[in-house]
Amino acid sequence: QVQLQESGPGLVKPSQTLSLTCTVSGDSITFGSYYWSWLRQPAGKAMEWIGHIYSGGSTSFNPSLGSRVTISRDTSQNHFSLKLTSVTAADTAVYFCARVFGAVTYRLDVWGRGTLVTVSS
C-alpha cells in the first residue's frame, strides 16, 4: 500500500523559504512512469497545482509561482521536497503531496493528508 506523508515547519516568516518533504512508502519514486507532485489549498479556496518531479527526474512547475519553486528528490531516502522562496501571507495554505498516475489522464491517485503552513511574523 502506497503512502505519502508531508513534513516540515508549520510556521514560516514572510520573505523566508518554505521547505517541505514528502516521504513515500510502498513505492519507489524512481520506478515506473509516475509523477510526484505538490499541491496546496488556501483556506476556502480551490486546490492549486504547484508542480511535479517525474520518476526520471525532470520537473515541471505552475508558471503562476514563477521562479520561486524548486522540487527536488533524495532517492536514497525515497522522498521528494518542495522549496518556495520569498513567501508572503498569500502562501499560507494546506500543502499536499500526491502521486500522479498517467501523463495523459494526470490523475492524482494517492495523496498525503496535507500539512498546514502559515506564513506570519
Add this chain to the structure above:
Amino acid sequence: DIQMTQSPSSLSASIGDRVTITCRASKNIRTFLNWYQQRPGTAPKPLIHSASNLQSGVPSRFSGGGSGTDFTLTISSLQPEDFATYFCQQSFSSPYSFGQGTKVEIK
C-alpha cells in the same frame, strides 16, 4: 490557463437522495476531467477519472458524465459516508486546475 467552476458550492441532502454536482471548464477539455472526494483531515480520494471512469474500489453509486466543457458527478443514493467535499480537476493541459469544491452536508 483553464478555469474550472463548480456548482453549487454547497448543498444539503438526506440519506438516500440523488445528488448531482456540476463542473464547467473555461475551454473544451474533451474528457480530461477527474473527480475527488475530500473529508476533513484526511487525504483526498480519487473517485472518477477521464470524466466517467470509476476508480477501482469506488462504489457504483458514484458516476460521472460529460465532455467538452460541462461535466457532472452524480451520487445515486447518498450514504452517510458520502458527506464530504467533492472537487473536479482538469488534466487537459498544464497548469492542471481544480474546481473550488462542493460541500455535501446532511439536511
